[in-house]
Amino acid sequence: MTVRIQPEPFDVGVELAAFSQGRADIGAEVTFTGIVRDDGGLRHMEIEHYPAMTKSAIEEIVSMASKRWELRASLVIHRFGRLKPGEKIMMVATASSHRADAFAAAEFLMDYLKSRAPFWKKEVGADGEVWVDAKADDEDALKRW
Numbered sequence: 001m002t003v004r005i006q007p008e009p010f011d012v013g014v015e016l017a018a019f020s021q022g023r024a025d026i027g028a029e030v031t032f033t034g035i036v037r038d039d040g041g042l043r044h045m046e047i048e049h050y051p052a053m054t055k056s057a058i059e060e061i062v063s064m065a066s067k068r069w070e071l072r073a074s075l076v077i078h079r080f081g082r083l084k085p086g087e088k089i090m091m092v093a094t095a096s097s098h099r100a101d102a103f104a105a106a107e108f109l110m111d112y113l114k115s116r117a118p119f120w121k122k123e124v125g126a127d128g129e130v131w132v133d134a135k136a137d138d139e140d141a142l143k144r145w
Contacts, residue, residue, distance in 0.1 A: 003062060004078075005079075006078075007080055008079075009088060019073060025072055030106040031093045036087050041127065045122065046081070047089075048119070048122075049120065054117065054118050058117055065109050070096050071095065074109070078117065092110055112145075115142055
C-alpha cells in the first residue's frame, strides 16, 4: 500500500510502470486518474488538508479495501494546493491476481476517497470563490458497499 499526498504534479505513466515493475504475481491492474475540469469559468481550484489526518484517513480506506478484496498492491496519489483545469488531481491504482478484485477495489477506493478523504476544495472563478460541498450522489455511491 502506497499513499502519497503531494503538491507537485505526477506522471501517470511513470507511476504505473513503477507500480508493477518486477511483479509476476499480478494478473490485473486497474487505474483511475482524476483531472480538474472546467464546467465553465473555473480559474483554479485550491485544495487544503491536514497532512497527518489526511494520510491516516486514506490509509484506513485502503486498508478497508485490502480486507474486502485480494489486492497485491495499491497506490493512491492525491494532490493539494492550487490546481488549474486540465491538471491531474489524483490517481488510484489497484493490482490483484484477477481483474474482478482489482476493478471492485478501485471503484470502492474512488467512492470512499470522493466522500471520506478529508480535503477541502475551493473553486475560484471569474465570479468569485465557492467552497465545494459534498454531493448527494457521492454519498449515495457509498450505499452499494
